[in-house]
Amino acid sequence: MTEQRTLVPLGPFHPLLAEPAFYQLVTEGERIVDLGVRMGYGHRGVELLSTRKTWKGCVELSARLGAGSAAAQSLAFVLAIEEIAGVKPPPRAERLRTVVLELERIASHLMWLGHFARAVGSDLIFARSWQLREEVLGTLEMLTGSRVVSSNATFGGVDLDIDGGMTDALRSLCERMGPEIEHLSRLVESDSVIAERTSGVGVLSADDAAALGAVGPVARAAGIAADIRRDDPYGAYGEIEWDVFTRTEGDVHAMTMVRLGELGQSVRIVSACLEDMPTGPVAVPVDRVPPGEGLGRVESPRGETFHYVLSDGGNSPVRHKIRAASYMNIPTLARRAVGETISDAALIIVSVDPSHTSAERMLRARCARRDGDLSADDLVALSRARSAGLGNGLGA
Amino acid sequence: MAAVEQPRTPAKPGTEPGEILGTVLERLGPLAAGENTLRPGRAVISVGPGEAPEAARIVFEEFGARLVAITGTDIREGVELLYQFSFDRDLMLLSLRTVAPKPFPQIESITPFVPAAEWAEREVAELLGVGFTGHPGPGRLLLSDDWPEGVYPLRREFRRD
Numbered sequence: 001m002t003e004q005r006t007l008v009p010l011g012p013f014h015p016l017l018a019e020p021a022f023y024q025l026v027t028e029g030e031r032i033v034d035l036g037v038r039m040g041y042g043h044r045g046v047e048l049l050s051t052r053k054t055w056k057g058c059v060e061l062s063a064r065l066g067a068g069s070a071a072a073q074s075l076a077f078v079l080a081i082e083e084i085a086g087v088k089p090p091p092r093a094e095r096l097r098t099v100v101l102e103l104e105r106i107a108s109h110l111m112w113l114g115h116f117a118r119a120v121g122s123d124l125i126f127a128r129s130w131q132l133r134e135e136v137l138g139t140l141e142m143l144t145g146s147r148v149v150s151s152n153a154t155f156g157g158v159d160l161d162i163d164g165g166m167t168d169a170l171r172s173l174c175e176r177m178g179p180e181i182e183h184l185s186r187l188v189e190s191d192s193v194i195a196e197r198t199s200g201v202g203v204l205s206a207d208d209a210a211a212l213g214a215v216g217p218v219a220r221a222a223g224i225a226a227d228i229r230r231d232d233p234y235g236a237y238g239e240i241e242w243d244v245f246t247r248t249e250g251d252v253h254a255m256t257m258v259r260l261g262e263l264g265q266s267v268r269i270v271s272a273c274l275e276d277m278p279t280g281p282v283a284v285p286v287d288r289v290p291p292g293e294g295l296g297r298v299e300s301p302r303g304e305t306f307h308y309v310l311s312d313g314g315n316s317p318v319r320h321k322i323r324a325a326s327y328m329n330i331p332t333l334a335r336r337a338v339g340e341t342i343s344d345a346a347l348i349i350v351s352v353d354p355s356h357t358s359a360e361r362m363l364r365a366r367c368a369r370r371d372g373d374l375s376a377d378d379l380v381a382l383s384r385a386r387s388a389g390l391g392n393g394l395g396a
Numbered sequence: 397m398a399a400v401e402q403p404r405t406p407a408k409p410g411t412e413p414g415e416i417l418g419t420v421l422e423r424l425g426p427l428a429a430g431e432n433t434l435r436p437g438r439a440v441i442s443v444g445p446g447e448a449p450e451a452a453r454i455v456f457e458e459f460g461a462r463l464v465a466i467t468g469t470d471i472r473e474g475v476e477l478l479y480q481f482s483f484d485r486d487l488m489l490l491s492l493r494t495v496a497p498k499p500f501p502q503i504e505s506i507t508p509f510v511p512a513a514e515w516a517e518r519e520v521a522e523l524l525g526v527g528f529t530g531h532p533g534p535g536r537l538l539l540s541d542d543w544p545e546g547v548y549p550l551r552r553e554f555r556r557d
Contacts, residue, residue: 039515039537039538040536040538040539040540043538043539043540045549047523047550048549048550048554083438210460210462211510211511211512212511212512213462213463213464213512226462226484231482231484231485231487232437232482232487232489293434294434295438295489297464304464304482306464306465306480308465308467308478308480310469318469319467319469321467321469323464323465323516327515328512331514360538
């Protein structure tokens with residue numbers, strides 16, 4: 001006798017989900033027998049909007065595709081343009097791009113670790129990882145002027161150089177982060193509840209990962225050793241030493257361990273970028289975007305993000321196609337959740353670190369309209385003053 | 397710390413970006429109507445709309461390439477489709493380029509043998525009006541349920557009002 005099937009809706013608006021998405025669990029008793037995903041609640045037609053923006057505007061638009069991947073998204077677009085224009089950024093710019101990309105990865109993985117810790121009920125790990133993330137966001141703000149839309153890529157290089165004081169601040173951040181991350185890793189590894197709740201849960205086989213085109217930590221946890229930083233290098237990744245982390249189990253535990261390992265590697269990469277930092281310009285001029293097509297891909301914290309740009313030599317792209325990492329990783333959930341229990345569903349969903357907004361190409365930015373225009377410097381100063389005020393407990 | 401494990405599928409040392417292209421072209425044989433390499437590691441192979449699904453199947457099944465994206469572009473006489481595959485071990489990004497002619501662009505679905513194409517084809521279908529015959533689960537992906545039938549936002553004739 002088969003048990004009666006029940007539909008358990010998670011979403012589209014749900015306290016567990018930061019962004020709207022609709023996961024439909026079909027269950028027999030406690031067991032999940034099917035998982036459907038309904039997308040599109042955040043779709044805003046960014047690819048169409050992009051064809052009505054200036055080239056520079058498209059960089060800003062790309063940075064706002066989803067929280068936590070501003071540097072990766074904007075750089076993927078910039079790489080596509082540099083491919084069309086045949087431009088190579090100066091060595092110092094490559095280093096600075098890499099520094100911001102890796103800080104972004106640290107911030108993103110730490111945020112993920114917090115979400116994950118809440119899902120397994122570890123408030124200590126949640127609090128520590130988000131506290132650490134705050135420090136990284138402060139550094140990103142120092143480097144790029146923004147805690148969230150922290151991107152420095154521009155055509156031909158980066159738009160902000162760093163000075164000696166910033167270099168010192170980065171070095172000291174790396175020195176502090178190394179031991180903190182090791183401590184966090186030990187907390188996770190020694191937690192028997194985490195091991196019990198995540199080992200063997202939500203397994204993604206290497207075959208399924210390949211068939212579904214999974215990317216990033218999700219694929220690497222399933223034994224697929226793909227990493228765009230190594231396979232199609234950009235920035236400074238080709239010239240410094242670092243390791244690609246893989247596991248073979250493909251379960252929630254493996255995805256956790258891969259991200260923890262990557263945190264340590266990111267600190268290593270940032271430190272290496274600061275050694276013998278090349279001097280000189282941080283950008284070469286790019287006057288116009290000639291006709292042609294370009295492809296840019298970057299290993300964002302969630303995996304490969306891909307931008308395709310077609311130019312006819314005009315002021316805007318004819319076509320700007322965006323494929324974010326979560327677009328490939330969310331579909332793995334259906335196969336991974338079947339056979340697990342309802343209580344594991346949230347953990348399995350969290351394990352892919354889904355970013356629905358970037359998968360659907362939503363626009364998160366809201367234009368602040370004020371009397372009198374604010375310059376970019378004004379905005380940066382405003383943001384820093386606000387953060388400093390909050391830090392001092394004075395409020396904004 | 398988690399242990400560093402030996403990656404299962406790294407590039408062979410000394411692999412030059414895109415050196416596998418010759419082998420792929422040889423295997424595709426008459427399916428390939430033309431080849432146009434942007435730079436080493438960025439290849440474009442033109443195929444007819446009837447041949448594109450078979451070419452995609454060969455690239456995916458026999459070369460183990462990973463589907464990155466399907467990019468559709470309205471080029472007036474039809475919808476250009478780029479099936480973008482990554483050869484991660486061979487450091488190459490390959491685009492299979494074909495055109496589904498208007499007024500009713502249609503092409504066979506590759507989802508039955510390339511599962512990663514499921515969402516990508518649904519998206520091209522709803523945004524550009526390309527019919528993918530044999531798609532196992534057609535239907536809206538990103539647009540809302542009350543979006544009017546037959547209105548494709550990435551078509552050139554689309555007007556916002």
